[in-house]
Amino acid sequence: xxxxxxxxxxxxxxxxxxxxxxxxxxxxxxxxxxxxxxxxxxxxxxxxxxxxxxxxxxxxxxxxxxxxxxxxxxxxxxxxxxxxxxxxxxxxxxxxxxxxxxxxxxxxxxxxxxxxxxxxxxxxxxxxxxxxxxxxxxxxxxxxxxxxxxxxxxxxxxxxxxxxxxxxxxxxxxxxxxxxxxxxxxxxxxxxxxxxxxxxxxxxxxxxxxxxxxxxxxxxxxxxxxxxxxxxxxxxxx
Numbered sequence: 001x002x003x004x005x006x007x008x009x010x011x012x013x014x015x016x017x018x019x020x021x022x023x024x025x026x027x028x029x030x031x032x033x034x035x036x037x038x039x040x041x042x043x044x045x046x047x048x049x050x051x052x053x054x055x056x057x058x059x060x061x062x063x064x065x066x067x068x069x070x071x072x073x074x075x076x077x078x079x080x081x082x083x084x085x086x087x088x089x090x091x092x093x094x095x096x097x098x099x100x101x102x103x104x105x106x107x108x109x110x111x112x113x114x115x116x117x118x119x120x121x122x123x124x125x126x127x128x129x130x131x132x133x134x135x136x137x138x139x140x141x142x143x144x145x146x147x148x149x150x151x152x153x154x155x156x157x158x159x160x161x162x163x164x165x166x167x168x169x170x171x172x173x174x175x176x177x178x179x180x181x182x183x184x185x186x187x188x189x190x191x192x193x194x195x196x197x198x199x200x201x202x203x204x205x206x207x208x209x210x211x212x213x214x215x216x217x218x219x220x221x222x223x224x225x226x227x228x229x230x231x232x233x234x235x236x237x238x
Contacts, residue, residue: 004072004229007094007168007206011037014163014170016141026055030062033134036090036233037208040069049080056236066236072229086234093217095225096206099169102194102223112192114146118159122149125159129175139163139173146196150176150189157185162193169197170206174216186219 012020017029017038025047031039041055056066068086070078115122123136139145145163149156158176162169171193176185194205207225209216 004094006166007096007170007228008071008231010165010168010170010206011094011208013165014142014145014168015138015172018137018141021058023058024054025051026058028055028058028062031064031134032137034138035135036067037069038138039064040067040233042069042071043074043077047077047080049083052080052084065238068234069231070234071231078234081234085237087237089233089235091211091232092230093209093211093227094206094229094231095209095220096168096204096228097223097225099194099197099203099205102191102205103198105191107188107192107195110151111188112148112150114148114162114192114196116146118147119149121156122147122159125156125175125177126173128177129173131173131175135173144200148189148192148196150185150192152180152183152185152188155180157183158189160189160193162196164197164200164202167202168204168206169193169200169202170208172208174207187223190223 015037018032019030021028022044025044027042027044029038029040041059059066068081118136126136139161142163145161148160148162150158156177157180158174160174161172171190174186174189197205207220209220211217
């Protein structure tokens with residue numbers, strides 16, 4: 001789990017919860033509506049079945065339905081939660097590649113812009129993809145970050161968010177407008193992220209891709225990304 005752990009931590013730091021709390025053998029996250037990744041509890045080492053109610057109670061006190069992230073090597077905890085009736089959600093692959101593999105081509109003029117704070121058109125594109133104010137607040141909490149606005153056919157085409165933590169540039173929230181899809185826009189977004197990440201001193205580019213999203217998985221494989229870790233969630237069935 002050692003190599004994967006760096007990417008799990010980068011995912012946590014580049015898409016940060018409103019609050020992280022260490023409680024016994026757990027790290028708890030207060031998401032404030034920002035989605036599963038910023039609301040899930042994770043284990044810090046070995047836990048037992050007797051430890052689970054402590055995490056459940058703390059998450060309920062936050063107003064959150066109990067939710068756990070299970071990473072590679074955490075089969076024992078996964079089995080304990082399964083025995084309690086927890087449902088599996090969103091198996092996800094952590095993908096990475098050497099960042100310089102996507103900086104070999106200069107960015108054409110006016111193809112993509114790295115901008116923070118987001119422009120109104122960026123928030124509109126994100127909103128159309130279901131990424132609203134709570135997730136924009138997640139982005140704003142990251143330390144070293146940028147938004148990416150792509151243009152194609154002389155019009156706005158797509159957006160993404162990128163942030164760097166300890167040498168890893170992680171890209172989140174990639175959205176391409178439907179009428180601009182299948183024209184290479186996502187590839188230029190990833191190249192823009194790579195150029196920006198290189199300027200921040202990063203040497204790896206990474207994304208988190210739900211395994212059911214076969215189209216995105218195919219794109220990332222074509223670009224040269226390879227799996228470095230996996231995780232899924234288990235949520236209380238109440």
